[in-house]
Amino acid sequence: MRSPGANPDTAVDGAKQGGKVIKRHSLFTRVWHWVNAICLVVLLMSGLQIFNAHPALYWGNDSSFGDSALSIFAVQGDDGELRGITEIGGLRFDTTGVLGVSGPAADLERRGFPAWATIPGPRWLAMGRQWHFLFGWIFAPMLVAYLLYLILSGQLWRRLIPRLHEWRGIGRTIREHMLLRFPRGEEARHYNILQKLTYLLVLLAIAPLIVLTGLTMSPTVDAAWPWLLDLFGGRQSARTIHFICATAFVAFFVIHVALVLVSGVFNNLRSMITGHYALPDEETSRHE
Amino acid sequence: MNDSTKPDPGRRRFLARAATAGGALFLAGCDRLSRSDGMVSLFDSASALTQTAQRALTSRHDLAREYPASEIAATFRANGTTNPQNSDYQALAANGFRDWRLSVEGLVELPRSFSLDELKRMSSRTQITRHDCVEGWSCIGQWKGAVLGDLLAQVRPTAKARYVVFHCADNTYGGPDKYYESLDLIEAMHPQTLLAYELNGADLPIANGAPIRLRAERQLGYKMAKYVMRLELVESFEDIGRGNGGYWEDRGYNWWAGI
Numbered sequence: 001m002r003s004p005g006a007n008p009d010t011a012v013d014g015a016k017q018g019g020k021v022i023k024r025h026s027l028f029t030r031v032w033h034w035v036n037a038i039c040l041v042v043l044l045m046s047g048l049q050i051f052n053a054h055p056a057l058y059w060g061n062d063s064s065f066g067d068s069a070l071s072i073f074a075v076q077g078d079d080g081e082l083r084g085i086t087e088i089g090g091l092r093f094d095t096t097g098v099l100g101v102s103g104p105a106a107d108l109e110r111r112g113f114p115a116w117a118t119i120p121g122p123r124w125l126a127m128g129r130q131w132h133f134l135f136g137w138i139f140a141p142m143l144v145a146y147l148l149y150l151i152l153s154g155q156l157w158r159r160l161i162p163r164l165h166e167w168r169g170i171g172r173t174i175r176e177h178m179l180l181r182f183p184r185g186e187e188a189r190h191y192n193i194l195q196k197l198t199y200l201l202v203l204l205a206i207a208p209l210i211v212l213t214g215l216t217m218s219p220t221v222d223a224a225w226p227w228l229l230d231l232f233g234g235r236q237s238a239r240t241i242h243f244i245c246a247t248a249f250v251a252f253f254v255i256h257v258a259l260v261l262v263s264g265v266f267n268n269l270r271s272m273i274t275g276h277y278a279l280p281d282e283e284t285s286r287h288e
Numbered sequence: 289m290n291d292s293t294k295p296d297p298g299r300r301r302f303l304a305r306a307a308t309a310g311g312a313l314f315l316a317g318c319d320r321l322s323r324s325d326g327m328v329s330l331f332d333s334a335s336a337l338t339q340t341a342q343r344a345l346t347s348r349h350d351l352a353r354e355y356p357a358s359e360i361a362a363t364f365r366a367n368g369t370t371n372p373q374n375s376d377y378q379a380l381a382a383n384g385f386r387d388w389r390l391s392v393e394g395l396v397e398l399p400r401s402f403s404l405d406e407l408k409r410m411s412s413r414t415q416i417t418r419h420d421c422v423e424g425w426s427c428i429g430q431w432k433g434a435v436l437g438d439l440l441a442q443v444r445p446t447a448k449a450r451y452v453v454f455h456c457a458d459n460t461y462g463g464p465d466k467y468y469e470s471l472d473l474i475e476a477m478h479p480q481t482l483l484a485y486e487l488n489g490a491d492l493p494i495a496n497g498a499p500i501r502l503r504a505e506r507q508l509g510y511k512m513a514k515y516v517m518r519l520e521l522v523e524s525f526e527d528i529g530r531g532n533g534g535y536w537e538d539r540g541y542n543w544w545a546g547i
Contacts, residue, residue: 137338
């Protein structure tokens with residue numbers, strides 16, 4: 001069977017933006033992308049609900065209480081006011097309003113992350129777990145399927161592995177990104193090296209890591225696959241790495257959305273909905 | 289500077305409010321969905337899938353990781369009830385649990401009860417394992433206890449028996465309901481599943497469930513009932529408590545506590 005993405009360079013008639021319109025994303029890629037977008041939001045917010053049940057992180061096998069890598073808690077000041085405190089690596093920050101203590105001024109609540117960042121909003125660990133595992137069951141199999149698809153269709157090699165000349169030009173690419181000048185014309189047909197490296201990092205490192213560290217938190221999985229404990233240095237280390245990966249996903253999400261917005265938002269959105277992408281004209285100047 | 293390039297505070301406020309309102313709608317939607325029949329049945333399916341997948345992945349003999357003595361935590365964290373306040377339990381504790389007896393009943397051929405000394409004379413196992421709480425923390429301790437599988441062999445479960453229900457002495461958070469839990473026979477017969485009477489080489493402290501607590505090392509902490517008074521073998525736990533197989537299960541937690 002011919003996959004819709006087998007020939008991504010096919011020119012499509014009806015270019016409206018002046019530039020040549022190419023088929024950029026296969027149906028699978030587009031569906032995967034949007035399902036992932038929903039999964040990541042739900043997984044992040046339900047994950048923060050779960051984190052709030054014990055808002056501290058540790059390295060090693062067990063929770064050496066009082067010796068945490070990160071800890072979010074509340075203290076009552078001399079004036080009787082609740083203060084939210086975040087301790088990380090021995091540094092102490094007052095994070096009242098967001099971390100440790102949040103909510104309406106009349107009804108401040110002691111909680112790790114605030115209600116607007118968690119699913120469900122109120123403190124409800126059992127339900128946070130339900131959302132997390134349901135969407136984990138969508139996210140993880142889709143990730144495996146997509147990685148297999150990328151490898152078997154040759155796209156991993158063709159579209160994502162950087163070529164030698166791209167490595168040589170990486171300095172220039174970084175400079176141009178800083179100036180928000182993005183590739184145009186034929187150069188825009190392929191991902192640039194920064195895109196390639198970012199997508200490779202997310203697909204081959206952060207996403208698999210977040211799934212595996214999630215599994216390492218399961219005592220049953222640890223009995224079946226004890227090597228996971230050795231790989232990550234213990235269950236609490238796995239929990240901490242899981243949290244770091246989630247933070248990396250948030251950073252990726254912010255940068256990704258920002259670059260989508262500044263590099264031609266409608267063209268970018270269209271390419272991820274219909275699959276069609278107009279190569280930006282070489283001549284026309286950038287819209288200010 | 290051109291006026292039009294200045295951010296318009298009115299518009300900015302509108303956008304901020306729109307974002308807040310959108311976010312609030314999304315959250316309210318999730319909270320309402322959490323209780324809808326459709327979502328609840330999806331959650332149940334996901335949980336059933338987790339149980340099936342984890343059971344397929346794990347052989348009934350796969351052991352939980354055991355740790356060297358150097359990894360034992362200085363203090364084993366006590367969670368939930370730390371001293372049951374009812375007079376029956378207090379009377380047993382006052383007498384060093386010499387009058388305590390564990391009755392084993394239900395779908396067994398030879399129902400009987402065991403004193404603490406009888407349990408201590410049975411085949412025992414000592415293991416240094418990691419306790420994983422559903423809240424996210426872990427604590428390592430050394431447990432010694434009677435192997436539950438050996439005890440069950442003595443009372444001979446009937447062919448209809450599917451679950452072991454652990455009835456406890458404590459009213460969690462002082463509420464009206466006594467704590468209880470259940471394991472299926474696969475977890476109950478697992479070699480590391482113990483009725484533990486020692487923690488870190490000393491008698492099990494009251495805070496950790498004296499005189500005995502359950503250890504089911506491939507499950508989360510809420511499965512490991514403390515202050516166990518009675519074992520009941522059943523075909524189904526529908527008629528016990530609110531019918532979900534455990535105190536926390538009756539309050540929305542999954543019966544399968546493997547993750």
